[in-house]
Amino acid sequence: MPSLKSSYPLYLANRAITPNQDLVVTDKFTGKPATRVALADPAMIDDAIAAAVRATGPMAEMAAYERQAVLTHCVTRFQERADELAYALCIEAGKPIRDSRGEVTRLIDTFRIAAEESVRMTGEVQPLDISARARGYQGMWKRVPIGPCSFISPFNFPLNLAAHKIAPAIAVGCPFVMKPASRTPLGAIIIGEVLAETDLPEGAFSILPASRNGADLFTTDDRLKLLSFTGSPEVGWALKAKSGKKKVVLELGGNAAVIVDRDSDLDDAAERIIFGAFYQSGQSCIGVQRILIHEDIYDALRDRLVRRARALVSGNPLDEDTFIGPMIDEKEAERLEAWIGEARDAGARVLCGGERDGNMLQATLMEGVPHGQRIRDEEAFGPVAILSSFSDFEAALDEVNDSRFGLQAGIFTRDIHKAMAAWDRLEVGGVLIGDVPSYRVDNMPYGGVKDSGLGREGVRFAMEDMTEIRNLVIRHRPI
Template structure:
């Protein structure tokens, strides 16, 4: 399904610069294709092209931007199975989940096409006192200018789309660095964008090493940096970004609360999804499972049974639910975290075994607060259970984290739901579902070490634009 070689995209054009980047099948470990790798000079050329394209991009009519996005939607649909198969290979994502991500890619571009023609402003009365009599204000949003984007490996199609589609909708040229381990999805998006009438320089998609991408952070011609990835890298980039606006979508160790009035069967089903979907490699994957003590034993038994029944292995097989982690190094890291937790007294309920990049879906209980599994982002198929006695206690446990991305709560009590909304230090709360749930038009992002700003097409467009005010003085003596 993959080609022998893929180009990078520089100023809207395919460039077969070299074949230096190997892309591996994450299940077999075999090299399946090679990709052109950008050096610092190529990145500088892409930034210069985006700078030159800022004015023609800003001049595009709303319907013209919409037509570009609609073309992408149509072509994604035509290449839907190809996109899914490539994603399955390069990310190791089970094929059903890969098809699901392609559908979200399409949704994200559809939303952007709709938003491209409804960027509005406001008429604002200014005569709030005698000195402002006769003055009227009008403001509108204008594109912020050239943007740099860095996207991660875990959702290489849709998380790239959440940067690309809003930029086109609002009229910002951009340079995107996709994850080196999963660059193919972004490059296929580039193939489709190259079919459109975007101004020259409107986009560059440049796989690059982390060191080679330094200019995407430091170059002052870029007006916004949007990064999705690890907190360590994200905060370091922010410190180097200078005057540009920075949007960070970082990590989390998401918690779900299962209160005593929850539908246990439904909650177990959703927690299994939230903890082990995508082999747990999601920043809103369920990591901490808080269960009321009155239903704890029953919930634990059902969750362990469900976890043991999950089908693991070859992501190409239709029935596979858990595929490999992104590489063996990451699987070894998480295996070590499990070992640390058990040495410190945690009880392994199921899983824990590793074969290469395949790590069994794993559940624990009794995980101490000072372990990496509790303090850090696991980013793999591991979760642990914690009993609680009161809802107040559960809220406190959720907040006892340096992260704050999303939380889920299973409850039938509307007042508890509202209390959680008021008190949880997170960017989003999902009632009667897991924190792993996301719809692509909603505001999405975190607080604390989980980041800055919000994704979701309309909200990303706000970050990629600025308010320009107009004041009109009306003279009454004429």
């Protein structure tokens, strides 16, 4: 069985340092301290940004094969340390061990994709002789690194969502400073351990756990040319407002919906919906929160969902059979329990679950939730989903759009015309046909609209955000 170290450093300009052990990381299931991590202060953050600025030229000058070699080394080391990474994730995030192993696989996939894409930064030759005045002119453009980047990653996928920022930055040659979530910093720190084994230029990376109050420089410092933030909408839009001139990429929240039409395979839909609603205790921005079911199959699918939800195993995330682990902390579980109570008081019916023990909340399904209830209109970010029925498919699309969020949506239908209509009309970043909105592959464009964010992740698409187009015009003269 792997184990955690008694303490972990932070990484400042590629080097591990332990100026303190001020950040206590708890075991999210037991609530007991699991390890300690060094915490950066504003002076260290300032030093890290200065080092990233100095590394801008050397990073940009790295050959594509050199950047690819760094990423390939990471793939190999993550494979070798897979059990250790999964164990650390299970402890610090409370993520069931099977899901933790799955996230390690995605970490590896993301770095592998970045290694492949690092040698594909292509440009374009562009004819400019569109009129007589441009005769003899030829254009071409290429992509160049944008410069030092700032990354702020969340607690729910501390490995893979950090990877979706770090790997593209290395692939294009951008130095970066990262603030991992204070509740789950270990994954990013272990990534730092592996990066420190490579030949990246000094200052190419810093991974700095920091308190929110002391981390303003990640957002406000004009030496940084891009801010990539994943987290809550309230925090994300506030950071954008004070980020100055830098480019901003936001991957924020959602209250994702799935539509189940009357021609669907009910057992298949039920299996996927239960997974989408309750994997990692619902703490996913694309977790299924709203389930819209055609009235002809509503009762039959509702009964299947309730039966499957009741059968889910809750408990210690280290147990192989556990599907529902703890929420990140008791405060979050109390919040969601209160939202369930508000909806019940407003006339909603709890079909199963709804009970809390500390930071463990049962898998909960509800129906009859009125509009205006937070459990419907806001991001639940926990193991709760609400059911409703529809008779008209187009009205169901309108219901999905009746949200301030727009990340992903799922559609179960055998009708290609309805599938295409959903793709055309839904105000989301991604539409999944025959599956839940909770599915993501790490090379696809991923992100949302409305309050769900700005820009796209997915390795190639993040690489585009981390580069700028540099044009070249050549005037040909007769020889």
